Amino acid sequence: MxxxxxxxxxxxxxxxxxxxxxxxxxxxxxxxxxxxxEALIRQNSRRFVESFKQSGFAFQVAYASKAFSCIAMAQLAAEENLSLDVVSSGELYTALQAGFPVERIHFHGNNKTEEELRMALEANVGCYVVDNFYEMELLHDLASTANKRVNVMLRLTPGIEVHTHEYISTGQEDSKFGFGVSDGQAMQAIQHALAKKQFNLLGIHVHIGSQIFDTTGFVQAVRIVRAFLDRVHEEMGYEVQVLNLGGGFGISYTSEDDPVAIEAFVETITREVAATWDERDLPRPEIWIEPGRSIVxxxxxxxxxxxxxxxxxxxxxxxxxxxxxxxxxxxxxxxxxxxxxxxxxxxxxxxxxxxxxxxxxxxxxxxxxxxxxxxxxxxxxxxxxxxxxxxxxxxxxxxxxxxxxxxxxxxxxxxxxxxxxxxxxxxxxxxxxxxxxxx
CATH class of the missing domain: 2.40.37.10 (Lyase, Ornithine Decarboxylase; Chain A, domain 1)
Incomplete structure (x- = not known):
């Protein structure tokens, strides 16, 4: 190899x-x-950023800190103008100690505790990726008490099965993550989020799995999401500002692995979003992604x-x-x-x-x-x-x-x-x- x-x-x-x-x-x-x-971490980061710049889309490349988190790594991500995906108070604390710009921190997780949400609210993190109805109510109550309006995205499970190990496959219907598209939960979640005065609903988030070697799943995800958003637009007149397509881009561990190049992943995603939105004559959304493994x-x-x-x-x-x-x-x-x-x-x-x-x-x-x-x-x-x-x-x-x-x-x-x-x-x-x- x-x-x-x-x-x-x-x-x-x-x-x-x-x-x-x-x-x-x-x-x-x-x-x-x-x-x-260090040079390779920076090179991988820049390949994502430069690929998006060439696409013409507004974007954020958020480093998924669960892949490898320490103060020095958070500092490096900040230097490379990345955003940061955190999934716990520990990862958030590390980012804060590193002096990472809080407006570029996205808070994930399927069971954020009250303590974690209070910590994030106090820090004024840039966005919350809401995973379930329990969290939606808890975050809104805490934001109301703190008299703060917060940016949120809703994590959806689009019902996509990708070829990866079952422990790192997350986009299928039977998943601990997110609101299901096919069972009506996602539509209900949009309605609830739009009704909450402390929420600014930026858009939706999907993550279909990890260590993925094929762009097909991402194309499928964009199409499923757009079909869902068509119904949302019809019923509620809401259109997303941001589409977060998660991460999961594979790397080569052995000679058996044949990953898609970073540039090809970005080109496929942006081309599909452009085509799908343009055919409806809708303004193109800002695209966010969350590479972790493919950076480090x-x-x-x-x-x-x-x-x-x-x-x-x-x-x-x-x-x-x-x-x-x-x-x-x-x-x-x-x-x-x-x-x-x-x-x-x-x-x-x-x-x-x-x-x-x-x-x-x-x-x-x-x-x-x-x-x-x-x-x-x-x-x-x-x-x-x-x-x-x-x-x-x-x-x-x-x-x-x-x-x-x-x-x-x-x-x-x-x-x-x-x-x-x-x-x-x-x-x-x-x-x-x-x-x-x-x-």
Whole structure:
């Protein structure tokens, strides 16, 4: 699989990222280690923005912070003039601490709590993507009490099944997200939202799933949404200002993956919206999208140190690393596949087929099954590619393992943006019992 961004193999056969030797990064910051190619994050962001500029549409490209959130990433998104999609008070707090422009923050989530909504109202976030009737009433009551008028969008489930794992498919009718189009809930939601004096209904939002390699689902979504809006226009005279088509744009994890280019996704979406609105002689809406994985996914590499090696003659060789499902749960959660190389032997040809095991006490803690690598030795550094999305953000302390550090690399410089957790961090919230039981 070709290397992404600024990743290269130098004259010593070492992997370099952003001009930094992966072996030196592992030595300085320890492993496991998340390494982000800052130039590639910026390049991916700009490809979305420039594609929309060429389309002639008004737009917002909102980085979906659930893919990877920390203060430095929020700062980078702000520098690239992106908006920001947050789904919790924690992600919102991170954005606020980063000084992200609040008017460009969009608050998502299927069960926003009263505490979270109060926090968002106090911060004056730019838009709320309302997911259900409970939230609609709660947000309106809180906005009324605070004497604030808020921008809202309604999340719809358009009834589209896309080819992706069931855990990351969200646009079908049987979904925990949004108001159903086919069952009448979406129409009822529009009526309720328009009747609420504290709401400014900007438009509607759809998100059909993640890791999508085909533009067909997006075209279908635009058509279903427009047909629904035709009925809304007839019955209520309402027309959207904003159409949010979510994210879900796929990336390449292995040579089996064949993602659509960013430019092709944007061109398909904007062409379909233009055609569908123009044929009705309606003003074109502003288009919002929410890429996350497609901005940071291929910009991330996780470095591990190889420890034990177990050969089972005639069956398999297990190569264990010093991380696993605690820093990348995706293979265990939904059988995600990754490619990898030995950072200190990157120019050598494959010599054996091994399987990469994590160190957690779970048989399911396997990062990669059956990968061809040069002869593997304990102490080698394994680089797992395209781990920039949902690695750090879904990391855990299972088995009381410490979450890894995160570094941004660019032009030969490495910047520590998240420190490795300490043992003290692990027990910081623990409390010893005042009186021990007598046995």
């Amino acid at each position: 070709p290397l992404s961004g600024t990743s290269r193999i130098d004259g010593r056969g070492h992997l370099t990222i952003g001009g930094c030797d992966a072996m030196e990064l592992a030595k300085e910051f320890g492993t496991p280690l998340y390494v982000y190619d 996914g291929n910009a991330g590499t996780t470095l591990y140190t190889i420890g034990s090696i177990k050969e089972i003659p005639g069956i398999r060789t297990y190569v264990a690393v010093d991380g696993g499902m605690t820093d990348n749960i995706r293979p265990a959660l939904y059988q995600a596949k990754y490619d990898a190389l030995l950072a200190n032997k990157a120019s050598l040809p494959p010599a054996e087929t091994v399987s990469i095991a994590g160190k957690c006490c779970e048989s399911g803690d396997m990062l990669i099954w059956d990968i061809a690598l040069p002869k593997v030795n304990s102490g080698d550094i394994l680089a797992v590619l395209s781990t920039g999305a949902y690695g750090y953000s879904m990391a855990s302390n299972y088995n009381r393992l410490r979450r890894p550090a995160v570094v941004f690399v660019q032009d030969g410089e490495a910047e520590l943006v998240v420190e490795r957790e300490t043992y003290e961090d692990l027990i910081r919230k623990d409390r010893k019992r005042a009186v021990l039981s007598q046995i």
